[in-house]
Amino acid sequence: MKKDSLPQDPSALKNFTREVCYVKDEDGKYEQGLSTGWNVKADALNEAWVEINRRIEEAAKQVELGKKSPVLFFMELRLMDYPTLSGYTGFWKFTIKRHMKPSVFKKLSEKKLKIYAKVFKISVDELKSFDGRNIDRYTK
Amino acid sequence: MEEILTDIPSKRQHIQTAHCENGVVTSLLKYHGVDFMNEPLAFGIGAGMFYVHLPFLKINNAPAIAFRIMPGYIFRDTCKALGVNITRKKFRSPDAAKTYLDNKIAEGEPVGCQVGVFNLPYFPREYRFHFNAHNIIIHGFENGRYIVSDPVMEELTSLSPEELEEVRFARGPLAPNGQIYYPSDVGEISPERLKKAVKKGIKKTAWWMTQVPIEQIGARGFNYTAKKIRKWRSELGERKAGLYLAQIVRMQEEIGTGGGGFRFIYAAFLEQAAEILNNDKLIPFSEEMTKSGDLLRYNAVRMAGVIKGRNTEQKDFDEVADAMAEISALELQAFKKLRKLRL
Structure with a gap:
């Protein structure tokens, strides 16, 4: 890539930093160039976030319909997958999946609820009271 | 404290x-x-x-x-x-x-x-x-x-x-x-030691890129991804297939890669290596890496077209895959030659 073709598009990095890219100068030698961003990868990142938000809304709907417990919603809200949530809580993936059943979730001990609440950075009450309809509180 | x-x-x-x-x-x-x-x-x-x-x-x-x-x-x-x-x-x-x-x-x-x-x-x-x-x-x-x-x-x-x-x-x-x-214990590093280290680094990368007999690893890996991309649209649907391409673009171009999936950083390294080892034969390899990086970037533009929903036909996925296959061939050939180069 030539130095003068290094894109300087607006991106989420604005006001945080510019990124280093390697570009060729006029003499064809490599040097560092700074870029504010590139539309192509901004589109890709944006698409990843559209998907994240879709998953969060889908999870809220599942909770509202009584098919899943709030654990699923907060897992998606915090951008976690099973290995990550498992790492933070110390529960096996199998156990977490069970906790996502509303019937099992209702009977969870205070201790386990506290673990989830701490990992999700919410109170136990917030965890228990999430019903899928109060989603705006977390996504706005 | x-x-x-x-x-x-x-x-x-x-x-x-x-x-x-x-x-x-x-x-x-x-x-x-x-x-x-x-x-x-x-x-x-x-x-x-x-x-x-x-x-x-x-x-x-x-x-x-x-x-x-x-x-x-x-x-x-x-x-x-x-x-x-x-x-x-x-x-x-x-x-x-x-x-x-x-x-x-x-x-x-x-x-x-x-x-x-x-x-x-x-x-x-x-x-x-x-x-x-x-x-x-x-x-x-x-x-x-x-x-x-x-x-x-x-x-x-x-x-x-x-x-x-x-x-x-x-x-x-x-x-x-x-x-x-x-x-x-960082001691004085002699020019000989540096030369040896540069050679070793080049040989190691050339080995990883060409010699691992697993189709997902090294230069052949691009071809594996290309094969997958051809199937994504019919197997996963347009939305998910587009999302998968977005992941490739991010891994390839996001902050941290130096652009073109680290290929430009490596081209810059080979340019320096030519100087350190006093060996002009490395310059064409640096140029090959630049070419590979440029091809990757063109392909990112192509993928963005799919992601944004402008081009979502099977032929658009095939074009992305074709470019990946081309990159695979280019890198495989370049690193095979580099492996044989006497440094």
């Missing part, structure tokens, strides 16, 4: 690089007197360039592909090749991790720390995923905050003790466990 831990400001040099691990290697070695070190050199000696498509693993619900070697390898291999010893420590207890770090910076020496990105307050929210193999340097402690040199940032930044503890003890895949590392 008192403020006795402040490092000498003149030594608190911040070096910005494309990739965090290259940056930490470069900064720490430079601090220890290895003046010639720079990012492409660290990346090349540490044999950082790579390609792999892990078929069964998913990251953020999309395929796991990487344009670079496993985290930690660049630091390990660069230091090893230059005869520099590394001290690494992981911790169970955050308190022990903090005490160790505080003692180390009290000696006035910067140290590398592995951290998770999700809770890094100085990153934009859009970039904060659960990625745990980020690397930063701690330079000291001032006004109740740790002085942080994050290689991808333009300026020095800082973290409170609580913030630092949180990112050092992020959990999940590749959990840092408070890992701290720094080079020790």
Whole structure:
């Protein structure tokens, strides 16, 4: 890539930093160039976030319909997958999946609820009271 | 904690690089007197360039592909090749991790720390995923905050003790466990040693890119991805297939790659290697890498067309796959030749 073709598009990095890219100068030698961003990868990142938000809304709907417990919603809200949530809580993936059943979730001990609440950075009450309809509180 | 831990400001040099691990290697070695070190050199000696498509693993619900070697390898291999010893420590207890770090910076020496990105307050929210193999340097402690040199940032930044503890003890895949590392016993590095290290780095990358008999690894890996891409649209539907392409674009072009899936950094390394080894035969290989990087970038533009919903026919996926296959052939040929080149 030539130095003068290094894109300087607006991106989420604005006001945080510019990124280093390697570009060729006029003499064809490599040097560092700074870029504010590139539309192509901004589109890709944006698409990843559209998907994240879709998953969060889908999870809220599942909770509202009584098919899943709030654990699923907060897992998606915090951008976690099973290995990550498992790492933070110390529960096996199998156990977490069970906790996502509303019937099992209702009977969870205070201790386990506290673990989830701490990992999700919410109170136990917030965890228990999430019903899928109060989603705006977390996504706005 | 008192403020006795402040490092000498003149030594608190911040070096910005494309990739965090290259940056930490470069900064720490430079601090220890290895003046010639720079990012492409660290990346090349540490044999950082790579390609792999892990078929069964998913990251953020999309395929796991990487344009670079496993985290930690660049630091390990660069230091090893230059005869520099590394001290690494992981911790169970955050308190022990903090005490160790505080003692180390009290000696006035910067140290590398592995951290998770999700809770890094100085990153934009859009970039904060659960990625745990980020690397930063701690330079000291001032006004109740740790002085942080994050290689991808333009300026020095800082973290409170609580913030630092949180990112050092992020959990999940590749959990840092408070890992701290720094080079020790950095002696004089002779020109012969450097030459040997450069040769070794080149040979290692050439081996990884051509000799692993697994179709997902090395230059052949691009071809594997190409085969997959051809099937994505019919197997997964347009939305998910587009999302998978978005993942490729991000792994390839996002902050940290230097552009073109690390290929431009590697081209810069080969350019330097030609000079260090006084061997002009390496220049065409640098040009091949530039070409590969450029092709990858054109392909990213193509993929963006699919992602944005402008071109979502099967033929558009096929075009992306064709380009991937072309890159596979180019790199396979280049690295096969490079492997045979007498250095």
